Amino acid sequence: MSNLFSFEWFTLRKSRFTYVLMALAVLVAFVQFFTPRDVVSYPALFQEQVMFMAITILLPCFAGLHIATGFSQGTMKNSVASGNSRLRIYLTKLWVHGLGGIIFLYGIPMLISVALAFLVGHPIAFNLYTLQILGLSALFIFAFASINAFFAFWFADNGIVSVFLIVLGFTPLMLNEYPGLLGELVTNYLPHILSMNILNVANFTSADWMRMIAVPLVTILIFGSLGAWLFGRKEIK
Amino acid sequence: MNDFILRTNNLTKQYKKFKANDDVSISIPKGAIYGLIGQNGAGKSTLIRLINGLAFPSSGKIELFRKRNKRDLVEARKKMGSMIERPALFPNMSAYDNLEAHRLLKGIPGKEVVSKLLEVVGLENTGKKKAKNFSLGMKQRLGLAIALLGDPEILILDEPLNGLDPLGVVEIRELLKKLNQQYGITILISSHVLGELQLVATHYGIIHQGKLIEEITAEALEEKCQSYLILKVDNTNLAVTVLENKLKTTAFEVMADGVIKLFNYVEKSGEVSGVLFSEGVVVQEVSKQGESLEDYFINKIGGNSNV
Numbered sequence: 001m002s003n004l005f006s007f008e009w010f011t012l013r014k015s016r017f018t019y020v021l022m023a024l025a026v027l028v029a030f031v032q033f034f035t036p037r038d039v040v041s042y043p044a045l046f047q048e049q050v051m052f053m054a055i056t057i058l059l060p061c062f063a064g065l066h067i068a069t070g071f072s073q074g075t076m077k078n079s080v081a082s083g084n085s086r087l088r089i090y091l092t093k094l095w096v097h098g099l100g101g102i103i104f105l106y107g108i109p110m111l112i113s114v115a116l117a118f119l120v121g122h123p124i125a126f127n128l129y130t131l132q133i134l135g136l137s138a139l140f141i142f143a144f145a146s147i148n149a150f151f152a153f154w155f156a157d158n159g160i161v162s163v164f165l166i167v168l169g170f171t172p173l174m175l176n177e178y179p180g181l182l183g184e185l186v187t188n189y190l191p192h193i194l195s196m197n198i199l200n201v202a203n204f205t206s207a208d209w210m211r212m213i214a215v216p217l218v219t220i221l222i223f224g225s226l227g228a229w230l231f232g233r234k235e236i237k
Numbered sequence: 238m239n240d241f242i243l244r245t246n247n248l249t250k251q252y253k254k255f256k257a258n259d260d261v262s263i264s265i266p267k268g269a270i271y272g273l274i275g276q277n278g279a280g281k282s283t284l285i286r287l288i289n290g291l292a293f294p295s296s297g298k299i300e301l302f303r304k305r306n307k308r309d310l311v312e313a314r315k316k317m318g319s320m321i322e323r324p325a326l327f328p329n330m331s332a333y334d335n336l337e338a339h340r341l342l343k344g345i346p347g348k349e350v351v352s353k354l355l356e357v358v359g360l361e362n363t364g365k366k367k368a369k370n371f372s373l374g375m376k377q378r379l380g381l382a383i384a385l386l387g388d389p390e391i392l393i394l395d396e397p398l399n400g401l402d403p404l405g406v407v408e409i410r411e412l413l414k415k416l417n418q419q420y421g422i423t424i425l426i427s428s429h430v431l432g433e434l435q436l437v438a439t440h441y442g443i444i445h446q447g448k449l450i451e452e453i454t455a456e457a458l459e460e461k462c463q464s465y466l467i468l469k470v471d472n473t474n475l476a477v478t479v480l481e482n483k484l485k486t487t488a489f490e491v492m493a494d495g496v497i498k499l500f501n502y503v504e505k506s507g508e509v510s511g512v513l514f515s516e517g518v519v520v521q522e523v524s525k526q527g528e529s530l531e532d533y534f535i536n537k538i539g540g541n542s543n544v
Contacts, residue, residue, distance in 0.1 A: 002344075003341060003342065003344030006341040007338060007339075007341040007342040010334075010337065010338050010341050011327065011338055014327065014329065014330050014338070015329070016329060073325060073326065073327065073328065074321075074322075074323065074324075074325030074326075075325045075326070075327060076325075077289070077291055077321055077325050078325050078339060078342065078383065079342060080289070080290055080291055081289040081290060081291065081314055081317070081319050081321070082314065082315070082339075082342050082343050083311060083312060083313075083314040083315030083316075083317075083343070084311070084342070085308075085311050233293070235291065235292045235293065236286075236291040236292070237291075
């Protein structure tokens with residue numbers, strides 16, 4: 001599978017969209033760092049807005065553009081006809097989206113944040129609390145990547161995929177306000193809403209922990225399997 | 238027995254009620270240049286997409302390097318290079334980067350192969366020019382270079398001559414001949430440019446409305462397309478006797494309307510007319526005729542009304 005990773009990495013390095021994402025990541029880091037807050041710590045600086053952007057804008061665009069462009073440019077034809085199995089192609093794309101999300105949304109801003117902290121002289125707390133937040137965030141980013149990859153492979157059209165995924169990112173945030181069972185289900189079991197609770201990790205009960213780990217894992221399993229199944233049967237035009 | 242690299246067995250691809258490919262069985266021997274001929278929408282691209290694993294057959298089998306099951310076919314495609322419908326390129330990358338990306342995709346070791354292939358297709362001087370700014374001919378050549386990555390044993394090219402200027406057509410034709418003759422690469426090529434196909438193909442498959450109408454070698458086709466003399470005479474029976482006894486030939490065919498097709502003496506129509514006249518046969522018309530690949534193809538698919 002290493003050849004597929006090398007291929008994805010190479011195409012990402014050569015894609016303009018990668019550099020737009022990097023610029024956005026740098027911007028987020030600066031804006032967040034210089035936003036006045038009571039407590040200056042890395043998780044507090046980034047969590048809320050970064051997760052929001054991950055769900056609603058950055059990851060969907062990343063998935064939509066990167067995967068669907070492969071279909072529209074025809075390069076997906078080359079991938080499928082290259083002697084690599086469709087399952088491996090799909091899983092590689094899924095991994096690259098997850099890792100890409102983590103690098104762009106956390107890796108780059110974190111490095112800049114640390115650099116700025118040293119320059120400005122802020123203390124940055126790297127403790128268990130921070131690691132728990134980062135770990136859970138990575139899990140949720142992979143869950144979003146699996147959802148986005150599924151729809152990107154389904155629609156296979158950059159424009160439709162990007163718009164659909166952005167709307168899909170916002171919708172649970174609105175449904176969250178609905179009373180009754182629907183609102184309850186959305187609040188307790190949709191990764192889009194649950195991910196907003198990551199900052200409260202210090203107050204999690206065992207049940208919360210279970211839900212915060214199980215929901216993204218089940219999401220990855222369901223959407224990953226559905227996506228692989230769908231791509232295995234999809235005809236490439 | 239022929240060593241076939243690629244075979245399809247009663248391959249059918251059905252979209253609802255429409256059969257894009259209907260019971261297509263082709264056999265491509267090792268070392269052949271197989272020309273797939275058909276009109277737009279005849280089913281050529283569908284067949285090529287099925288072979289490449291981009292679409293799935295409704296029924297029938299594909300056999301590539303003697304591999305038939307799904308997993309083995311995926312593996313066998315590593316020995317295949319293809320360009321389907323149009324070259325699939327990264328528009329914002331240079332020719333070099335496009336090839337490098339595909340080299341990585343196929344897991345081919347050694348970067349030097351990229352420069353070598355750029356030279357083979359004549360794109361070594363394109364520098365950092367992006368593929369989106371290439372002419373169609375340059376894109377076709379880059380697509381061909383991508384297909385050649387990994388020293389494939391079979392090349393599958395769907396309309397590779399599209400958009401090429403006359404010089405480009407000659408270059409690609411010569412390149413294909415070289416790849417076939419020097420490197421032994423088997424080639425499946427679909428094209429509308431029948432005249433060009435005739436210059437390279439060793440085998441043909443004629444496909445019409447999803448069905449394979451005929452599979453024929455270049456030699457057999459040449460025989461069928463050979464030139465002949467058309468003789469219209471006042472007494473067909475006497476003319477036949479004269480041809481057999483005086484000209485000592487049986488290489489003729491008498492048509493239903495009494496017209497004789499004479500397959501030898503093609504360049505000696507004067508001598509034939511003279512002998513017939515001297516034996517009392519009045520020759521009303523004598524003309525040289527013969528079918529080109531184009532004529533043959535048109536006749537095969539049912540005449541001009543189908544073109």
